[in-house]
Amino acid sequence: MSTRCWGAFALPACASAATPRQSGVMMKIDFVSDVSCPWCAIGLAALEQALERVGPEVQATLHFQPFELNPQMAPEGEDITEHLGRKYGINAAQIAANSEAIRQRGAALGFSFGQGQRKRIYNTFDAHRLLHWAALDDLDTQHALKKALFKAYFTDGLDPSDHALLARLATEVGLDGAEAAALLASDRFADEVRATETLYQQHGISAVPAVIINEQYLISGGQPPEVFEQALRQIAQGPVADGA
Template identity: 35%
Template sequence: MNKPKIKVDIVSDVVCPWCYIGKRRLEKAIDKLATEYDFELEYHPFELNPQMPESGANQRAYLAAKFGSDERYEQITRQTTQTAATEGLAFAFDKQQVSPNTRKAHVLIQQARTVGKQLEVTEGFFKAYFIDGIDLSKNENLVAVAVQAGLSRALAEEALADENLVMQVSLAEQEMYKLGITGVPFYIINNRYGVSGAQASETFVEAFREIVQSQEADITSGGEACDVDGRNC
């Protein structure tokens, strides 16, 4: 007997800490339901700061200005790091010197989808930014992370040189804005139900079961998220 299939479209940015935390929580929920349902995941691009220069900006200075002070930066990154640790993620904000423009990372993530490596490349960029402190403003680092995650070097370099792919990412982001998405992570389940924020794994489990039973899941808000104009991440 075939298991019901659940499609999850995930809107995220690789510099959003709650997107990485939400990824782990979603994965735990999927693992718990693996014997009940089949899952199809697809990542969609979203830039928290599309105006970021290609060379990036000093991470601490940028986030401190966004949060309002150095004290708020310390408080927020400490709390986020503690929450990430409960999901098995060892965030190291002190290692990361650069807040990058993330459009090229999204180009590589979308290119990876064409060869079945999107989940691996997405994970690679999250880990590179939040755990390893890799400067994702540099093309050579973007390519190296993507290659380590399973994308061929030729495809990675070809994607970064293709202006049409960059434009496609920009257009895809505009579609997300048209849907009213202003913060990430955001999850669209079975093309119908919207879930905002890094919900607890148990909440995802309940939502998936309710959706399969054709009952609307009332969890469209409440999870932690990064907003374009927010001051929490």
């Protein structure tokens, strides 16, 4: 199983949990990710498929936690080719090849990366503040908002730092649009988001997605559904005693 032991620690609680599956082993899944991370979109789609495969064996609650790949990104964003070339030292041909590989991985999981749509990298801090607020409503709402943000950015090529877009997406998943707009115009939940980001960094999270199950097991990267499924089944079975 592609997991490693994760030191248990107190994670930020939300006001209300998602509606759990009706039977099976309870699992708390913290999905640490960024809105602008393509492998996070792939990892989420794969995890969702794995949860469908295990069915009633696992009664899961999924909580999205913040991570910023580019916390210092300017409001206007940056051209994606220039950004990736500067950050990773790769050329345009390598970027195109990587993008095609990501597109194919997404397509195999039912997620569409729009060809040529994602032209800029944007600041995602306000999107994380909105996701934090959504979790206070319930985790199902937060889940829907996360997926809407992934689609807006990766499929439609929209700007996830745009407050009008964020308020519209909040409305579409059932949140109050006016309250969302007011939140975005303020600095509400800024301290909470930064504190949560710092918490995960202090516990060794330096890349995403990072999927933490029951505050004990870490699965890193955009793994295929089979890896998540195997992990979920083994964790559901519990520890095996020596000599058993």
